Amino acid sequence: MTVLAPSSSESLGSTGSVHDRARTEAGRIQQVVGAAGPLVVASVCEGLDVAAAAAPAIWQSAQLALGLGIAEGAMDSITLAPYAALFDGDGVRLGTFIDSMLGPVREWDRAHGSELLQTLGALFDERWSLTATARVLHIHVNTMKQRMQRLNVLLGEELDRPESRFRLELALRIENARSALKST
Numbered sequence: 001m002t003v004l005a006p007s008s009s010e011s012l013g014s015t016g017s018v019h020d021r022a023r024t025e026a027g028r029i030q031q032v033v034g035a036a037g038p039l040v041v042a043s044v045c046e047g048l049d050v051a052a053a054a055a056p057a058i059w060q061s062a063q064l065a066l067g068l069g070i071a072e073g074a075m076d077s078i079t080l081a082p083y084a085a086l087f088d089g090d091g092v093r094l095g096t097f098i099d100s101m102l103g104p105v106r107e108w109d110r111a112h113g114s115e116l117l118q119t120l121g122a123l124f125d126e127r128w129s130l131t132a133t134a135r136v137l138h139i140h141v142n143t144m145k146q147r148m149q150r151l152n153v154l155l156g157e158e159l160d161r162p163e164s165r166f167r168l169e170l171a172l173r174i175e176n177a178r179s180a181l182k183s184t
Contacts, residue, residue: 039065043077060084067180068173069125083177094174101171104154116154119147121176124169 041062045051054077061077064084086094105116119137126132134144151159158164 039070039072040074041065041077042074057084063180064177067177069176083174086174094178098171098175098178101158101168102175105151108150108154114147114150116147116151117172119144120151120168121172123148123151124172 039062041058043054043058045054058077061075061080061084064080065071065075068080068083102117105120108114109116115137119133122133122136126136130144130148131141134141137144139147155168158168
């Protein structure tokens with residue numbers, strides 16, 4: 001969902017924060033729908049012409065959020081600006097970066113029908129705890145250890161160095177966001 005918030009501080013409420021307004025709107029929608037909180041992305045716009053011009057960027061932020069696993073809550077549309085900047089242009093360099101980082105794992109999954117890419121994402125989400133990752137993936141810890149061994153073979157030192165691990169996680173998160181954008 002996209003919310004275009006008015007620009008006057010009176011309209012935003014006492015706090016004057018776009019994030020606070022988005023959170024308020026998310027709460028209202030949750031009460032009406034009665035389900036888990038929706039995703040509300042907001043932006044301050046002065047007038048309908050500015051709002052109309054901002055709508056595609058706000059929509060892109062909402063799609064990026066979903067691709068990054070942010071399916072509920074509230075945020076200012078500028079929150080995901082670094083990701084949006086990565087998607088500007090023709091995307092060739094970005095695609096090359098993602099392929100260089102995730103290619104071996106993708107190929108292995110494709111050739112063997114495995115889920116190592118999903119496992120890698122869960123490892124990042126669970127702060128590299130094998131036990132927690134196994135629990136989230138509903139697999140035995142020994143299976144998780146085997147998957148970790150395979151990831152080590154495929155990615156080598158990429159898993160051992162903080163800088164490499166950062167680039168690997170960035171590639172994975174961008175790929176998830178890119179996939180979400182393609183599906184819209």
